[in-house]
Amino acid sequence: MGQEVRYRVRGGRPLNGTAFIQGAKNAVLPMIGAALLASRGRTVLRNVPIIEDVRRALELAERIGAKVEFHETERTVVIDASRLNDPNRAVLPADISARFRGSVLFVPALMHRMGQARIEGVGGCNLGSRKLDFHYRGFARLGAEVTEDDERNHINITADNLQGGHLYLDTPSHTGTENLIMAAALAPGTTVIEHAALEPEVLDVIEFLSRMGAKISGGGTGFIKVEGVKELTAVEHTIMSDRIDTGVFAMMTAATGGDVSLVGAHLEHLGVARWKLEQMGVEFSQQGAVLHVHRAPETPLRPINAVTSPYPGFATDLQSPLMALAALAEGESYLHEAIYDGRFALAHELNKMGAKIEVDGTRAIVHGPTQLRGADVVAHDLRTGAALVLAGLVAEGDTVVAPGYLVDRGHAQFSERLAALGADVTRDDIG
Numbered sequence: 001m002g003q004e005v006r007y008r009v010r011g012g013r014p015l016n017g018t019a020f021i022q023g024a025k026n027a028v029l030p031m032i033g034a035a036l037l038a039s040r041g042r043t044v045l046r047n048v049p050i051i052e053d054v055r056r057a058l059e060l061a062e063r064i065g066a067k068v069e070f071h072e073t074e075r076t077v078v079i080d081a082s083r084l085n086d087p088n089r090a091v092l093p094a095d096i097s098a099r100f101r102g103s104v105l106f107v108p109a110l111m112h113r114m115g116q117a118r119i120e121g122v123g124g125c126n127l128g129s130r131k132l133d134f135h136y137r138g139f140a141r142l143g144a145e146v147t148e149d150d151e152r153n154h155i156n157i158t159a160d161n162l163q164g165g166h167l168y169l170d171t172p173s174h175t176g177t178e179n180l181i182m183a184a185a186l187a188p189g190t191t192v193i194e195h196a197a198l199e200p201e202v203l204d205v206i207e208f209l210s211r212m213g214a215k216i217s218g219g220g221t222g223f224i225k226v227e228g229v230k231e232l233t234a235v236e237h238t239i240m241s242d243r244i245d246t247g248v249f250a251m252m253t254a255a256t257g258g259d260v261s262l263v264g265a266h267l268e269h270l271g272v273a274r275w276k277l278e279q280m281g282v283e284f285s286q287q288g289a290v291l292h293v294h295r296a297p298e299t300p301l302r303p304i305n306a307v308t309s310p311y312p313g314f315a316t317d318l319q320s321p322l323m324a325l326a327a328l329a330e331g332e333s334y335l336h337e338a339i340y341d342g343r344f345a346l347a348h349e350l351n352k353m354g355a356k357i358e359v360d361g362t363r364a365i366v367h368g369p370t371q372l373r374g375a376d377v378v379a380h381d382l383r384t385g386a387a388l389v390l391a392g393l394v395a396e397g398d399t400v401v402a403p404g405y406l407v408d409r410g411h412a413q414f415s416e417r418l419a420a421l422g423a424d425v426t427r428d429d430i431g
């Protein structure tokens with residue numbers, strides 16, 4: 001499954017018109033995990049992106065005993081987790097969990113609703129080392145017993161008696177913060193999380209949990225306090241728009257010298273990426289809930305220096321499309337990937353298309369400008385896939401990006417939305 005999908009792009013057409021930004025992948029996945037904490041009622045999530053990670057998350061929710069409906073046309077998910085009480089189902093099985101990283105966000109629900117969890121595998125993009133030690137150490141500090149079964153490569157957790165505690169993160173982990181908040185939400189007593197993540201998705205998740213009845217303060221300050229409550233109930237919530245999808249569409253518009261209105265996009269969610277793109281020559285104007293993006297085709301793109309860091313720093317997920325964009329800029333760009341040590345596989349693929357990118361460890365120099373040529377290229381992860389589609393939009397001839405499953409993990413109706421802007425992109429299912 002997955003290897004059969006590929007994206008075919010014929011370059012040379014500027015993007016013009018209106019694109020609809022999807023709901024945020026990195027907000028909906030924790031919210032599906034949070035919905036499983038509700039012992040009463042049915043959760044309604046709106047503005048759900050139709051992406052493979054959501055499909056996997058819903059399969060997983062069903063596997064552990066929730067009733068799930070995905071009304072794709074309405075982009076609405078309904079979850080009934082009231083009967084989540086069979087400890088025999090407290091398992092994250094590798095066949096589903098190893099296909100997406102968000103599976104780790106189910107652990108708090110397994111701990112609270114079933115008293116235990118067995119994690120047989122957690123997936124996600126292969127970006128180098130991606131540990132989960134903050135999650136497991138945090139659960140242990142709240143009173144869980146976490147053991148590793150090295151032979152089977154499983155993690156076993158028992159959590160009969162969770163209690164609030166004092167937690168800190170060595171780096172402000174995005175899913176780590178969300179997971180520890182969820183674990184603390186139903187643990188009696190007070191939990192403090194120091195050096196917590198500031199990402200807008202974390203704030204959206206806090207808002208959702210607060211509506212469910214959780215008592216959380218300090219979101220967005222890096223110092224979060226959670227007072228455990230006895231019960232959480234199901235509510236309705238509309239998921240925020242996806243800032244990475246916004247950044248990708250903005251960079252595609254910039255690459256092609258286009259003019260696009262991004263419905264639902266918010267400039268402030270781009271953090272430093274906004275200023276970097278403006279330095280490169282991209283023009284933004286926020287008109288209410290619509291973000292207008294423009295780059296005059298006769299205005300050359302300027303080179304850029306960027307270092308990835310947690311929000312509001314330059315998002316690591318946008319580093320890949322930035323590398324592709326930098327290949328078009330007039331001069332030398334410098335990129336430093338400070339979050340993941342394995343996120344430069346893209347350079348080799350872009351070089352196949354004619355780019356001149358030198359990689360030295362976690363630093364890359366992009367020598368622009370280059371006229372890219374179409375080629376058969378490999379999507380090593382979700383954002384590499386999106387970046388290669390971006391490169392294909394400005395390349396001479398045809399670019400084929402595979403495996404398309406990785407793009408479908410995180411970008412909804414990608415080819416349809418690009419085609420609506422005038423791009424020549426198709427998603428071929430050859431399986």
Ligand SMILES: CC(=O)N[C@H]1[C@@H](OP(=O)(O)OP(=O)(O)OC[C@H]2O[C@@H](n3ccc(=O)[nH]c3=O)[C@H](O)[C@@H]2O)O[C@H](CO)[C@@H](O)[C@@H]1O
Pocket residue numbers: 025026029101102129130131132133134135171172173174175176310316317339340
């Ligand atoms: C589902 C989701 O929300 N995914 C996002 C989330 O991933 P994710 O939440 O996995 O990323 P983290 O913020 O946790 O990771 C940041 C850094 O901390 C390290 N670390 C993290 C946890 C841990 O227990 N131990 C540890 O060492 C990681 O290896 C990495 O170097 O934030 C990343 C960084 O913005 C984004 O690229 C991902 O799109």
Ligand SMILES: C=C(OP(=O)(O)O)C(=O)O
Pocket residue numbers: 025100101102123124125126127317382383410
């Ligand atoms: C790295 C990403 O996702 P995940 O954490 O789900 O692998 C991403 O969204 O680019």
